[in-house]
Amino acid sequence: MTRVGTTTKGRFGRYGGQYVPETLMGALRELEAAYEERREDPQFRGELEYLWREYAGRPSRLYRADRLSEVVGCRVYLKREDLNHTGAHKINNCLGQGLLARYMGKRRMIAETGAGQHGVATATVAALFGMQAVIYMGEEDIRRQELNCFRMKLLGAEVAPVTSGSRTLKDAINEAIRDWMENVADTFYLFGTAAGPHPYPTIVRDFQSVIGREAREQCLEKEGRLPTHLFACVGGGSNAIGLFHPFLEDEEVELHGVEAGGLGLSTGKHAAPLNAGSFGILHGAAQYMMQDADGQVAETHSVSAGLDYPGVGPEHCLLLDIKRAVYHAVTDEETLDAFCRLSELEGIIPALESAHAVAQVLKMAGSFQRNDLVIINLSGRGDKDVAEAQRLLAEMGRRKLEAGSCGNGAEGGPDHGNA
Numbered sequence: 511m512t513r514v515g516t517t518t519k520g521r522f523g524r525y526g527g528q529y530v531p532e533t534l535m536g537a538l539r540e541l542e543a544a545y546e547e548r549r550e551d552p553q554f555r556g557e558l559e560y561l562w563r564e565y566a567g568r569p570s571r572l573y574r575a576d577r578l579s580e581v582v583g584c585r586v587y588l589k590r591e592d593l594n595h596t597g598a599h600k601i602n603n604c605l606g607q608g609l610l611a612r613y614m615g616k617r618r619m620i621a622e623t624g625a626g627q628h629g630v631a632t633a634t635v636a637a638l639f640g641m642q643a644v645i646y647m648g649e650e651d652i653r654r655q656e657l658n659c660f661r662m663k664l665l666g667a668e669v670a671p672v673t674s675g676s677r678t679l680k681d682a683i684n685e686a687i688r689d690w691m692e693n694v695a696d697t698f699y700l701f702g703t704a705a706g707p708h709p710y711p712t713i714v715r716d717f718q719s720v721i722g723r724e725a726r727e728q729c730l731e732k733e734g735r736l737p738t739h740l741f742a743c744v745g746g747g748s749n750a751i752g753l754f755h756p757f758l759e760d761e762e763v764e765l766h767g768v769e770a771g772g773l774g775l776s777t778g779k780h781a782a783p784l785n786a787g788s789f790g791i792l793h794g795a796a797q798y799m800m801q802d803a804d805g806q807v808a809e810t811h812s813v814s815a816g817l818d819y820p821g822v823g824p825e826h827c828l829l830l831d832i833k834r835a836v837y838h839a840v841t842d843e844e845t846l847d848a849f850c851r852l853s854e855l856e857g858i859i860p861a862l863e864s865a866h867a868v869a870q871v872l873k874m875a876g877s878f879q880r881n882d883l884v885i886i887n888l889s890g891r892g893d894k895d896v897a898e899a900q901r902l903l904a905e906m907g908r909r910k911l912e913a914g915s916c917g918n919g920a921e922g923g924p925d926h927g928n929a
Contacts, residue, residue, distance in 0.1 A: 554613065566596075567593065572728035575855070583878050586871065587732075589725050589885055591721065592891035599889045600630075602718050604635045608641075611639075611641070612639050616697065618693065619641050619699075619700050622701075623645055623646070623651070623682060626894060627890055629647060630661045646686045648678040648681050651815045672685045703745065705823040714823075719756055725740075736757070739766060740766060741868075742767060745781065745817035746819055765829065767836070768838050768839070780811060781818050792820065796824065800820040849868075849895070862895045867886050
């Protein structure tokens with residue numbers, strides 16, 4: 511197997527790099543130097559580990575999902591990132607970058623957000639460290655994530671609506687980069703996923719790798735062996751690479767990323783660049799991305815605001831090329847079904863992002879061996895999604911009723927009674 515890692519500075523194979531205006535090169539060099547200085551510094555690591563433990567509530571639990579296991583046909587564990595303070599894996603990276611910003615003497619933070627969880631985590635860290643925060647968020651995502659918008663404002667952050675383009679995560683990143691270019695001297699851009707220009711893919715991966723390190727130790731403690739399969743949803747890819755990275759050299763552990771298949775890959779209305787994209791440059795890095803024949807960024811679609819993004823982190827692109835990881839795509843309908851089934855089976859309401867990973871495991875039910883050991887990264891909780899899910903499930907139920915195929919499900923929704 512090809513050894514995985516940054517093959518040259520800031521590169522994962524042919525992916526990654528720094529495709530940014532000269533205005534930002536100084537800021538990226540400053541960030542890289544600060545991170546290299548602090549990443550192994552005992553004081554910095556001690557503060558971060560204290561915050562992860564005492565503030566965020568780590569380690570997150572590795573929960574054996576017995577009823578889900580019965581359906582799937584092997585033992586399934588959930589890595590409970592949904593139990594972290596703020597409700598998702600995002601706090602891991604935000605505490606790391608926020609602490610780094612404080613060491614660098616920055617007083618202002620900016621961030622982009624889609625599902626709102628990164629925005630909430632950034633606003634939380636800014637409040638904790640006494641910094642000003644501005645969160646850029648597309649108007650469509652503001653509509654879908656009204657609760658998280660209020661949480662950000664409650665925490666003292668300014669939510670800046672983005673009205674350009676598709677009014678989703680891609681456009682929020684564009685506006686955050688413009689802000690950074692104008693305020694580079696005193697502003698720290700707290701990037702939310704393992705994408706973007708070097709050194710962000712490495713920084714975010716390193717801070718999120720606490721997920722995989724814990725999962726590895728917990729699995730060995732509980733089962734006396736490593737898992738056979740890991741599953742995580744992939745948008746930009748931070749929760750997935752955080753789970754995968756500590757297992758990359760364990761060839762017997764299969765890595766499965768799950769992208770947003772939207773209305774189906776054949777429709778073009780999806781957010782699955784690893785399954786149906788092509789090589790290009792987006793937000794400062796070379797990667798697989800969704801683009802048209804003229805090289806223009808294509809519109810994306812997903813039931814999940816956090817996965818509604820046309821690109822993906824460069825390390826995932828390399829893992830695909832060298833066949834170290836497999837990347838699937840599941841549809842909106844499959845995701846909503848998984849959202850309901852996990853809720854009913856385990857009493858755990860997942861984020862719609864995380865429900866993509868659950869959906870893929872359910873799709874593969876019956877193909878696992880009885881002694882297989884599966885870990886699903888439950889990257890976030892579904893509180894933020896219940897209103898949107900209710901609307902979408904009601905609409906799905908109406909369509910099925912009109913088609914005469916709704917079965918015996920509850921009024922206004924699909925049939926999950928046999929889950």
